[in-house]
Structures are given as C-alpha cells and as structure tokens.
Amino acid sequence: MTSELDIFVGNTTLIDEDVYRLWLDGYSVSDAVSLRVRSGILEQTGATAAVLQSDTMDHYRTFHMLERLLHAPPKLLHQLIFQIPPSRQALLIERYYAFDEAFVREVLGKKLSKGTKKDLDDISTKTGITLKSCRRQFDNFKRVFKVVEEMRGSLVDNIQQHFLLSDRLARDYAAIVFFANNRFETGKKKLQYLSFGDFAFCAELMIQNWTLGAVDSQVADMDVDLDKEFLQDLKELKMLVADKDLLDLHKSLVCTALRGKLGVFSEMEANFKNLSRGLVNVAAKLTHNKDVRDLFVDLVEKFVEPCRSDHWPLNDVRLFLNQYSASVHSLDGFRHQALWDRYMGTLRGCLLRLYHD
C-alpha cells in the first residue's frame, strides 16, 4: 500500500507556526519530520510518524504555494485563493522576511548580485544556516533592494508599504539596502566585533543626515545615496587639522573644558592631534567611492582602536566627542559650522555605538 495522493485543504488555510519555521529554515520534509519527532509532538498528541509526515507535506505544499505571494506581500492580502486571518498573514510575512544575524553580517554591504549569490554555499557552510534559507534571505534582500532602490520618499516608509513589514523589520531592511547601495565594507577582520545592530544604527543616522533626503524629500534615491555635494564640501573641514593654529586652538579649548572631568585626560591630551586628524581626514576622503566604502574600517582604525588601546571608558569617549564637536563653534577662523555639525553629529552617534569590545 503506497500513498499516491494525500492532501488536506481547509476553507481557512491552516498555518502551523512550527512547521513554517522549519520550512523557512530550509529543512527538507524528511528532516522536518525527524525534527518534529524529536520535539516530542508524537507523545503530546498520540499521532504516528505517518500522520506527521502527511501533515508536514501538506504544510510544505501550502507554503510553497504561498511563497509566490510572499514575494509581493500586498498580493497575499488581496489574493482570494487562501483565506488567511490578518494576524496570520502578518505572521507569514514577518517570518518570511526575518533574517539570521549571522547571515546578514556576511552579506551586509556586499553587492546583491549573482556573484554574491554564488558565495552563498560558503556562507551556508560558515554559518550553519541551510543553503535554502540563505537563498531565501538573500533573495529577500535583493527583492526589497530592487523595489525601493529608485523610489521617492522615505526608505523605511517605502519598504513598509511594499512589503508590509513591521516598523523594526522595515528599519533593518532600510539599513541593508543602504549598505548594499553604498557597499560599505563590513567584512574586515577588525570589524568582526560589530553586530548587525551596530551597523543598522549607523545606517539610520547616516540616512537621516547624510543623504539627499536629509535636505530634499522629493528626489529619487533620496535615502539610499549619500549627498554628493555634502561629501564634496567635507574637504573644507581639512583646515581644522591642516591649519596648525586652528588645531592647537581646538585642542586647548577641548583640554580646558575637559580638565578634571576625564579619567584618561593625559592620554587624550597626548592623542588629541592624532584623533582629530583621523576624524577630519576620514571626512576629507569621502569624496572617493573607495574611501566611502572603507568608512567603518577607517573609523575603527583611526578612532575606536586608539581609544580602546588606552582603555577609554565609554563615558569619557562621549564627553570627549561632545566637547570636540562643540568646541569648533568657538573657533573664530572656521566658517563651516553647519557642515561640521552635519558631519560630526552623525559621526559622534556612530562612534559611540561602534565603541565597544
């Protein structure tokens, strides 16, 4: 006796969250069945392995049919084939677009192209995430990227509108799209200590302040591309370190203000010029695409690592950065206050987030 055909169709489509998770994780039906058996479901329900097999097959078939719709979530809401309660629809979408931290760290900032897709094998081996799941996550990134890439309006809003994701997940996707578009290097060894959350935080600050959308909310690509004009202008900041008088004045202002407040005052005093040079040079270099990509590498090299080697507490870093940015306003010979604020305001936030072990 062999089973030729075995289906179950409900007027309301049954969604089993556990099976959905297994499916999303890329397990085959037989793997999923054995995982379910291990979860002790047979003992709980008194079912047999055959029943479990049939149930899993049914759910997999349903998910396979739903996948097409999940590629464009508004379609899932408007389709008539599967009657699914809204809360379940939301769950289906949210889970489908959820991603693994380990996976996203591997592809963050990489070009979402065929070339990267070929590397998924290696990523799968490295992270222990099944290739199927890697593909789904990669395709999700790519799909979202393609849809919102050239769109007007806020990146997060666009993602939310076209993929019906929760606010949090939409923000994460905005970061992924932003990183993919600007190709920020995140894979270097010295950046390994940073989590996706760290990058996403920086991405959000940069989207808010450094993109075209920060000045004009009606341009295409407004949130994905950095404001070229702004990056060009950043060259002007170079005088802060090039002009020796200005640098000394800046240092004395900061040191005066922080004397007695900083645990690492002497280290700060000794390193001030190096740090300041580092931060300003990063700004000045951003005109070149290549240097834009290395932004995070530079920040870690030029600022995070020196501070860390001197064991600056986070609070001291905060005090220093605050004072360092604010003091520039008192430099009479410096005219680019607004530019400085736009640059340093974002950079200060990023650096504080990046400064950890």
Add this chain to the structure above:
Amino acid sequence: MPLDSQQPNSHCYWLTTYSELLCVCSHSHLYWIPFNEDPNPNTHSSGPSTPLKNQTYSFSPSKSYSRQSSSSDTDLSLTPKTGMGSGSAGKEGGPFKALLRQQTQSALEQREFPFFTLTAFPPGFLVHVGGVVSARSVKLLDRIHNPDEPETRDAWWAEIRQEIKSHAKALGCHAVVGYSESTSICEEVCILSASGTAAVLNPRFLQDGTVEGCLEQRLEENLPVGCGFCHIPYDELNMPFPAHLTYCYNCRKQKVPDVLFTTVDLPTDATVIGKGCLIQARLCRLKKKAQAEANATAISNLLPFMEYEVHTQLMNKLKLKGMNALFGLRIQITVGENMLMGLASATGVYLAALPTPGGIQIAGKTPNDGSYEQHISHMQKKINDTIAKNKELYEINPPEISEEIIGSPIPEPRQRSRLLRSQSESSDEVTELDLSHGKKDAFVLEIDDTDAMEDVHSLLTDVPPPSGFYSCNTEIMPGINNWTSEIQMFTSVRVIRLSSLNLTNQALNKNFNDLCENLLKSLYFKLRSMIPCCLCHVNFTVSLPEDELIQVTVTAVAITFDKNQALQTTKTHVEKSLQRASTDNEELLQFPLELCSDSLPSHPFPPAKEHLESASSNSGIPAAQRDRCSSWIELIKLKAQTIRRGSIKTTVTVEKASPMGEGNFRNRSAPPCANSTVGVVKMTPLSFIPGAKITKYLGIINMFFIRETTSLREEGGVSGFLHAFIAEVFAMVRAHVAALGGNAVVSYIMKQCVFMENPNKNQAQCLINVSGDAVVFVRESELEVVSTQQPTANCQPSCTGGEVTT
C-alpha cells in the same frame, strides 16, 4: 442462504428478486455513459428475462435485523397491507394511534412516493421510526434501448422506490424520511442504491394547520417527549422480523427495540445520554474481472454478503461503544474493476429510551486447545476493557433501573445470543450451537477462522479520537450544545495504490481500514489547535478510479465548543433543542417578501431591517403569513422557491466587506495598503452557522469545475495539482458568494471529485462539483446590539461584519 432464520436474535436476510416492475417517475441522478452498440438489445431490458440482470436485492435492516419483503411484487401495491401495517396498529397502540395512522395515511397516500430527503424535522413530526430501509439493484448500462431518453432509468429508479415503499409499509410505516439515492458505476455495470428511514409522521404537519398549531396540539395530547419516535410502529405480535422488544425506558408504556438504526439526524427532542461518536464499517471484497453479464452476476452475488457484513460490523462497533442507536447512517457501495468496497458511516448515541446494550462475548471454535483458550480470554478482556473505556469516554452513565424491568445486562454464559458471521464456511458450525435461550442482550462473536480473528482485531484497532475531540456525521453532535463561532470546513483527499500481488480480502480490508483510520488520525492531528472541538458532518466518499487505486474524499467541518458549559444536563438539552426548533420556525420568516409578494412587488428583496425586525421579534409567525402557509410542507416549498429565485435575482447590493480589523493585525504600523479588501466567507456543510443568524438566503451555488494539467511534475505532482485545484474551488465558491453579497455558504457539499492521472504523460485531470446555499449571516451578539440600539437603521453593513475565521 446458509443463514438460519429460526434463530430469533440472529442477523438474517432474505434475498428477493423482482423482475417485473415498471413505473415511471422522475429520476434523481443517474450517471451516464455512452451507449454501446448492443447486438442483442432486447435480451436484457427490464423484462423478466434473466433474473440476474435485473436483480434487486432487498435488504432492509430495521434495527439490526433485516426485513424480508416477500418475493412477489404484489405487496408493492399502494394499498396498505392489513396484516402488518395499519390493521394491526389498533391492537396495541390504542385508538389514538389508529386514528393517527389513518389520518396520516390519507394525507400521504395521495403522494406516489411519500419520501422526504430531509434529515431534520420539527419536534413531534416523527411519531415513530421503524428503521432503515434500503434497496439496491445491479444494472447494465449498455442494455438501455434509448440512452438519450430517461425512460429506462426512470423505470429503474421507480422499481427501487417501490421496493423502499413496500419495505416501509411492512414496518408499519407510511413514509420514508432521510431518503437518498446513489449510484456507483464501473464500465457498463451500475449499482443503484436507495436508502431511508421508515417512519410514521404526525398527520397534523401534513394537513392543514401551521407548525405552531401542531406544536400546541402535540403538547395538549401529552405525547411522551423524547422517546415517542423510538416506539415501534409495527405490531408486536406480528413482527416483520424477529426482534427483541422491551418496554420503553423513558415512559415505560410502549415497546421499543433494543437497537435503532436510522438515516436521519437525531430528533431535537430525543433524550440522549452522554456524547455520540462516529462509527464506521469498512469492507472490501475482491471480485474477478469480468464483462457485462458475468460481471453483474458476480456483483449481485457479493452484494448481500457485503450488506450483511457491514451491518455486523456496525452492530459490533456500536456495542463496543456501549451505545444503542445509529443516526445518519449512510452505506456506500462502490464498484471497481476487481473489487467492491463498502463504507458505512453513522453517528452512534445512547438513547435513554432504549435498553442498555449488552457486551460482546467471543467464543472459540476449538475449546480443547489451552493456549487458544487463553488467547480468547485475553481478547475478551480487551473487549470488555474497551467497552468500559468507551463508556467513560462518551460519558454514558445511564440511570440505574431496577432488575425486574431490564434484567441482568451481562448474561449468563449459556444465555447469550450470538452474532452470526456471514462467511458461509463458518455458518455450519454456528447453527449447531444453541446459545440463544432466555435473555439476549449480549453478542457472541465466534472465532472460527482467521477471518474472524481479523474481524475481532479490526474491532479493536479503531482508535478513539484524542481527548477533546469528538466526531459525528450528523449535523451536530448529540450531547454538545454550546458551540463557539470558530469553524473550519475542510476537504481531504487520499489515494492509495494497492500492491497488486497476492491481494486477499483480508489484506484489502486492512489496507482500506488503515486508509480510513489514518485519514481520521490526520484530521485529528491537523485540527488539534481547535480542541475542544467536534468534527461534524463527516462525509466520506470512496471511489475506485483504477484497478489498484482507492480514493477516499472527506469533507467535514470542525467546530470548537466551550468546554466549561459542555456538561449540561439532558434536561436543558431538551429545552435548548426545543428552543432551537422554535427559532428554526422563525427562520422561515427569512422570506417575508416571498410570502407577501403582492404587497411589495417592486423589491426582489426587502431591506435588511425588515429581516432583523421580524427575526428579533419573538412573536412567531405573523398572522397574515400564517394564513398563507397552510402547512409546514408549503413553507418548505416556499423556501425552496425563494432559494431558486434568489439565485437568479442577484440584484442585491454587494456590501463592501472589510472584515479584517486593524486591531487584529499584529506588529503593524498600518501602511495604507494593508487593509485587505477581501471579505471572509465562511463555508460549512451544516445548515446553520453556530452563534449566528442567517438573515438572507441568496440562492443555490452549484458549480462544476474541470481542470487538466499537462505539466503534472512541475505543479508538485498529483498532490500539488489537486491541492491547488481544491483551494481554487473553495476560492471560487467564496468569490461567487461574496459577489452575491453573502458572507457564508451553508449546506456545502462536494458532490463529485473525480481524479484521473497519467504520470507517464505528465498529465492529470480532475472534475469537481460543489454546491451549497449562499447566505448572509449576522453574529447573534451583533444582532442584539444592533436591534436594541438602532432598531430602524439599516443594519446591512453588520451583516458582513468583521468576523475572522481561524
């Protein structure tokens, strides 16, 4: 027949051959295959030529027993037989009963076939229920002279209906309720089947007077409530078959049989102890491949044995459950190239009016063998344990009744009755045993060969549903009243391929049994999130699309119920069901316009507020309408007409349904397009929606779909193909209903699901026929709010209000 009809408590049946029956009436549904050129067309027409050709096996088991209709066609005349039917009634039923019968008879006699396909009736409508009557006939389709004309088919059905009618008459009944007809076709052979429940109806419902009037009168006459329909309609002294009668356990006045089988739903006023459960008998019989006449003969020879065995199984399983009545019995015989399949489904209950069923005793054939004896006693213990467990599971705790009335429920070893098996090889030994003196309330299962062993084993392999789960094939589960609005209708299809090598009857039976059991287990598992719940209206359909393929299609609805209120006393159950019946009467008012069409000629449908007003007022049927509908039957006709008309007049404004409330959407900051415009449409095979009121019937949905694929593998194989197809069928039905302005389909049924595949060609085809009634329903809770707050406002939007099925 090697069966002993002298045994008073054994299963017996007689075989009758009718060969000269002709009567024209409209046929119901007959499948049609192209007419093959017949070189000798005259030989096998409905003339009395070859008996085998036109054999009609009559098998009308009322209770567990079979009734014989005598072998001539004379008792098919429409006049009542005085010996059995109305004439004898006076002797025991008293003058009232006789009067009743006369009145009813005169009302029904004008009808050619006093058959009702309905399965649920208002309280008091069924006066007595005699038992199940059924008839089958094997026909050759290529012998029809004139395949385009319905004459021959009509004649065939008329023959069967006459047969049914005569069976009912022999049971002292003048009507058949819960009547249905079906066919099974394989090549040119066709089995026509009809079955129903013989019943005596209340004449007042059939004559002048309204439903209400009948109810009042019924109460005045003080007929016993909750047990009347169990009382035997036939004469105790002149019984149509050997039966074991006792005084009714409810009223103690009239006689009742020890077991009752019916094809109808449980009457709303019946007193039931505990819960019911789905009981299935499954059976396969191999048959040699043959052509035409030889094939028909082979089938004809197998049929009576199958019927008998199916009944034996049902009886045994009923006993094993500790119950004493079956409702909604549906026996399906399917014919294939090389086998016959029988599947009987019914809902077992414990009727308070009937006696407590005895246990099952098994007896070994070779008592000398020690280890064998041990095995037997082990089995006996298992059976006894199962019965005890089932009684607990289904909460069957009948009140204790003094010994003098009922006698000992467990018989002395020598005083037990027995159950015969139909295997001919076993019956010789069987007749030698004399076990049937005295009390007859236990069954003896005799283990005389491996077949019998298999049978006993199969009795014990039926696994009860997991706790919190109930199942039945009737509309609602006896003993559960507090349904919630959470419903899930589903269709499940399974096809298995038998290994063609060395197929034996036993192997086949086991395969089929496993198929059905696994299917049920799968359903329980899949729907576990709905616990506590009940699978209602479980409808199995078996087909044999190819030699080695068995296809089983199940459609049912799972309804969650409120566990806290589940343990209601039977008293409130009766009250509640009476209430439900009275609301049913109100529901007849859903067509006020049809009833007063001359006063409101311009509107095909009245505004919804009228519905609500009439529905929410508890005054019953307005006088004007009461006059118009002289009887309940008229009302039903009217309802049917309305439904028919409704399906044409689809001028109802389509209410914009936006049922997906924002609040239900989790994790969501509400992007503009998130609000779905797709309305929820509920589907159910039941005639009602729990917790809701149907405010409008929009017409019958009857849709045929045919789908073919030439890329079977690419669509996920047969399962992928059919899964997608059925999902789309549901979607199309829902869309159709939504387009009519409805939000639910009731009485949904999948009439056909014919699936064929050719994997080598990467092809598959499927034909599906579904039907149901499109309706608008309103949640009862919403209805109350609306009717109290703004009784005159148009409440239409709330009809499609935000219900979300899960």
